């Protein structure tokens with residue numbers, strides 16, 4: 524495996540407000556890593572540090588083995604970055620903008636047209652070259668943001684909330700694109716949405732109050748850990764724990780519970796028993812990995828909705 528990014532003991536404060544503390548992580552080629560955390564957890568700061576837009580107070584970042592602080596230009600040649608708001612120029616057309624970005628990336632003149640065509644093709648923008656950026660939909664702007672980030676074929680791609688604000692169809696298309704791009708590179712994407720990260724990432728790091736509190740691979744084969752249940756208003760923990768199939772339950776929010784089932788019981792039986800008890804079942808979600816548990820314990824129910 525080829526390590527594209529290595530972050531060692533990264534810490535950063537704004538004034539006397541610590542935002543990141545002792546962050547350590549690495550990324551291999553072919554991997555999509557999700558940086559998950561609630562608003563204000565430090566995700567954007569972490570990405571800005573990794574992309575060289577901010578200089579850390581402490582710690583070291585290496586891209587393709589190149590120290591970012593010591594050799595910023597060399598290191599950044601391997602990096603593509605999509606910030607939270609794509610840095611687009613609305614008065615330009617798509618081709619004009621990509622040509623401008625290609626020059627910023629210092630692509631040789633003879634390679635510019637090929638690079639633009641390739642980036643447009645990968646991002647589904649083949650027919651959009653003549654369109655004004657101000658007239659593009661949010662999804663197409665996001666694609667263009669990614670196209671500018673991959674023009675110079677970077678090995679490492681950093682995407683800050685790439686599907687934020689997209690409709691489900693656009694979201695799906697963009698997830699497909701991210702998986703496709705990961706074949707040749709490594710990708711770090713930040714999100715505050717658990718399902719988003721589960722849909723596209725191989726590995727998840729949870730950042731909470733500037734510290735990594737979870738770092739593990741996602742794997743659909745892992746056994747179901749427990750169930751998250753949302754009931755209608757007026758439910759009680761007592762009524763739930765009275766159900767014969769439940770061996771344990773805790774309240775994790777208003778009318779929301781985490782339950783463990785008796786061995787050999789399945790979700791259909793749980794749903795049936797909930798309804799037989801006169802409770803209204805609104806949601807039943809498996810907690811398949813430690814990730815869900817860590818996420819909801821640390822970050823709270825509302826963030827994961």
Ligand SMILES: Nc1ncnc2c1ncn2[C@@H]1O[C@H](COP(=O)(O)OP(=O)(O)OP(=O)(O)O)[C@@H](O)[C@H]1O
Pocket residue numbers: 537542560561562563564565566567568569715
């Ligand atoms: N330039 C800055 N100056 C001062 N404080 C900042 C600056 N940028 C971020 N912060 C603070 O650092 C903390 C982490 O912010 P950051 O944007 O990294 O979090 P985040 O996890 O990306 O949040 P979100 O999901 O809302 O984008 C917040 O308390 C924020 O107010």
